[in-house]
Amino acid sequence: xxxxxxxxxxxxxxxxxxxxxxxxxxxxxxxxxxxxxxxxxxxxxxxxxxxxxxxxxxxxxxxxxxxxxxxxxxxxxxxxxxxxxxxxxxxxxxxxxxxxxxxxxxxxxxxxxxxxxxxxxxxxxxxxxxxxxxxxxxxxxxxxxxxxxxxxxxxxxxxxxxxxxxxxxxxxxxxxxxxxxxxxxxxxxxxxxxxxxxxxxxxxxxxxxxxxxxxxxxxxxxxxxxxxxxxxxxxxxxxxxxxxxxxxxxxxxxxxxxxxxxxxxxxxxxxxxxxxxxxxxxxxxxxxxxxxxxxxxxxxxxxxxxxxxxxxxxxxxxxxxxxxxxxxxxxxxxxxxxxxxxxxxxxxxxxxxxxxxxxxxxxxxxxxxxxxxxxxxxxxxxxxxxxxxxxxxxxxxxxxxxxxxxxxxxxxxxxxxxxxxxxxxxxxxxxxxxxxxxxxxxxxxxxxxxxxxxxxxxxxxxxxxx
Numbered sequence: 304x305x306x307x308x309x310x311x312x313x314x315x316x317x318x319x320x321x322x323x324x325x326x327x328x329x330x331x332x333x334x335x336x337x338x339x340x341x342x343x344x345x346x347x348x349x350x351x352x353x354x355x356x357x358x359x360x361x362x363x364x365x366x367x368x369x370x371x372x373x374x375x376x377x378x379x380x381x382x383x384x385x386x387x388x389x390x391x392x393x394x395x396x397x398x399x400x401x402x403x404x405x406x407x408x409x410x411x412x413x414x415x416x417x418x419x420x421x422x423x424x425x426x427x428x429x430x431x432x433x434x435x436x437x438x439x440x441x442x443x444x445x446x447x448x449x450x451x452x453x454x455x456x457x458x459x460x461x462x463x464x465x466x467x468x469x470x471x472x473x474x475x476x477x478x479x480x481x482x483x484x485x486x487x488x489x490x491x492x493x494x495x496x497x498x499x500x501x502x503x504x505x506x507x508x509x510x511x512x513x514x515x516x517x518x519x520x521x522x523x524x525x526x527x528x529x530x531x532x533x534x535x536x537x538x539x540x541x542x543x544x545x546x547x548x549x550x551x552x553x554x555x556x557x558x559x560x561x562x563x564x565x566x567x568x569x570x571x572x573x574x575x576x577x578x579x580x581x582x583x584x585x586x587x588x589x590x591x592x593x594x595x596x597x598x599x600x601x602x603x604x605x606x607x608x609x610x611x612x613x614x615x616x617x618x619x620x621x622x623x624x625x626x627x628x629x630x631x632x633x634x635x636x637x638x639x640x641x642x643x644x645x646x647x648x649x650x651x652x653x654x655x656x657x658x659x660x661x662x663x664x665x666x667x668x669x670x671x672x673x674x675x676x677x678x679x680x681x682x683x684x685x686x687x688x689x690x691x692x693x694x695x696x697x698x699x700x701x702x703x704x705x706x707x708x709x710x711x712x713x714x715x716x717x718x719x720x721x722x723x724x725x726x727x728x729x730x731x732x733x734x735x736x737x738x739x740x741x742x743x744x745x746x747x748x749x750x751x752x753x754x755x756x757x758x759x760x761x762x763x764x765x766x767x768x769x
Contacts, residue, residue, distance in 0.1 A: 348428055350477065350479040436493060619651050623657065654765065668696065675701070676700065712747075
């Protein structure tokens with residue numbers, strides 16, 4: 304799959320996920336708005352019901368008082384004391400005026416009945432939510448009844464007029480006017496639901512949670528799929544490079560062996576023992592070279608399958624390092640470079656496989672030499688405690704980018720070498736180093752900077768635990 308196809312998949316999946324998210328967002332907000340409208344309608348119906356009951360009671364009380372007043376007036380038609388009768392009529396008229404005064408009606412609302420009416424009406428409408436309520440007077444600009452209790456007045460205003468607790472109730476959208484006429488509205492019955500938002504969200508929470516879970520699963524699967532595609536693409540490219548490198552590595556010795564074999568059977572050479580012996584040695588050397596390359600590949604296959612056994616013995620790491628340095632020092636010196644050692648570990652003896660440990664030290668030194676331009680400068684140091692030994696191999700080579708550092712231990716991966724064209728191999732060396740280090744329960748780390756070199760730190764425990 305080429306890069307353009309991968310990017311096309313990423314873009315289409317991203318657009319699809321955004322589309323699903325937007326649709327679900329609008330669906331959830333629509334559900335909340337619908338639930339709020341339904342809630343508002345129910346509360347409004349409950350408030351209107353309470354208003355009707357209060358005003359009907361007031362009308363009944365007014366009518367009853369009026370009948371009694373006129374009855375008393377009829378009974379007192381023959382009054383021997385006109386002045387007393389006149390005073391009674393004045394009082395009756397004033398009382399009747401008070402009954403029809405809106406502010407006076409507000410003050411005469413029965414708080415217990417109001418509480419009962421509200422509770423019953425809200426439950427009848429299916430609203431079972433904690434609420435606060437109050438009767439607000441436009442004249443005094445304060446609440447006269449608050450949550451079922453009369454509010455005492457201090458001076459010209461009630462105690463609730465400046466109370467921060469009642470700000471939400473005062474600003475509430477749920478209200479109904481009481482005893483209003485064509486000219487004025489003396490006051491309001493107001494309701495406030497402190498947990499309304501929580502209640503509305505609770506209605507859509509299952510849908511919201513399900514949406515988040517499924518979107519998360521889709522996103523996780525999508526991310527993992529893209530990761531696998533990119534990883535497989537990279538592995539495919541590395542395997543292609545590996546096959547090309549392997550072909551190149553085998554082509555040279557095969558050509559050399561073929562040339563040597565043709566030379567041996569040449570009539571002018573076959574009778575010369577020295578020349579036949581020379582070409583036979585060349586064939587043997589090149590054959591051994593090919594076998595070593597094949598063994599590397601087979602060895603990595605066994606390591607990947609964990610189909611190998613470590614021969615655990617006591618190993619002196621200083622001795623292994625010294626031998627490895629001696630083996631590679633000739634190559635370094637031929638390039639005009641230098642390799643030095645600072646073996647300072649107090650306890651260099653550990654439990655491990657001598658052959659594999661020797662191989663990984665040789666691989667690290669070989670990389671330090673190959674990836675150094677001009678004159679290699681390599682330093683090998685050791686530090687140690689009673690529990691572990693650290694081996695530091697430092698060079699002043701071409702270094703690596705941060706991107707390369709992420710993949711250097713991957714199988715078949717080879718660092719881009721720029722203008723260096725003589726770096727050959729299969730890209731298995733550091734992968735092998737990492738595998739053997741892990742098998743010994745050790746750790747390997749690397750620091751590198753482009754143009755300034757690299758530093759590998761190999762830490763191995765002194766005791767081997769299977």
